């Protein structure tokens with residue numbers, strides 16, 4: 444199977460006060476196949492979100508290569524990168540919070556707005572269908588503060604799908620959710636993966652990682668382990 448996401452000898456340094464380097468990623472090599480469902484784990488500070496930001500084309504590596512569907516991201520212009528972000532990738536990031544002044548449907552529409560798509564009844568119907576798919580059909584006109592945490596996360600999932608992305612990047616999609624809601628979110632991600640989406644998900648929790656087909660652990664900016672999980676069926680009993 445072809446790699447859809449590949450990083451080769453990837454380094455990322457941040458610079459404090461403009462000159463004090465913080466070496467975060469230290470020569471990562473990882474390759475994710477189309478249709479994969481990967482849990483990215485590792486201690487706090489090991490570089491998971493840093494890697495996700497690079498994979499999401501929100502940040503550039505200090506050195507090394509990032510190939511997205513075979514194309515070298517470093518050679519792409521900023522315009523091309525934002526086009527890729529809005530057409531190829533779906534984000535479920537906690538930093539990408541919902542906009543409080545907008546309704547559920549309007550929040551789901553946002554990536555289309557950023558993409559310059561003109562909103563009409565057809566785009567609205569698509570957003571309503573996505574809201575229904577994530578179980579929010581009776582909450583279409585609610586604003587984020589009128590929703591529970593799990594419902595807000597479902598809006599974020601619906602929004603990440605509005606462009607029909609190939610790759611979904613999720614940074615702690617079940618962070619702050621109770622175990623029952625977490626299971627619902629994971630069932631949704633599993634269905635999306637079965638439908639062919641490639642999913643890369645950061646989590647701290649083993650029972651969340653158990654839903655993935657593959658578990659990659661980072662430590663100190665390098666891959667510590669990389670284990671396939673294909674036969675594993677997660678234990679649902681915790682949810683009931």
Ligand SMILES: Nc1ncnc2c1ncn2[C@@H]1O[C@H](COP(=O)(O)OP(=O)(O)OP(=O)(O)O)[C@@H](O)[C@H]1O
Pocket residue numbers: 457458459465467485486487488489490491492493494
């Ligand atoms: N903008 C920044 N400037 C300087 N250092 C940073 C910056 N962002 C992150 N770091 C440092 O990079 C390291 C990795 O951060 P990162 O957010 O990738 O960790 P993480 O694995 O996602 O951790 P967590 O599990 O706590 O979310 C941390 O030590 C952090 O302090």
Ligand SMILES: [Mg+2]
Pocket residue numbers: 491492493
């Ligand atoms: Mg993080």
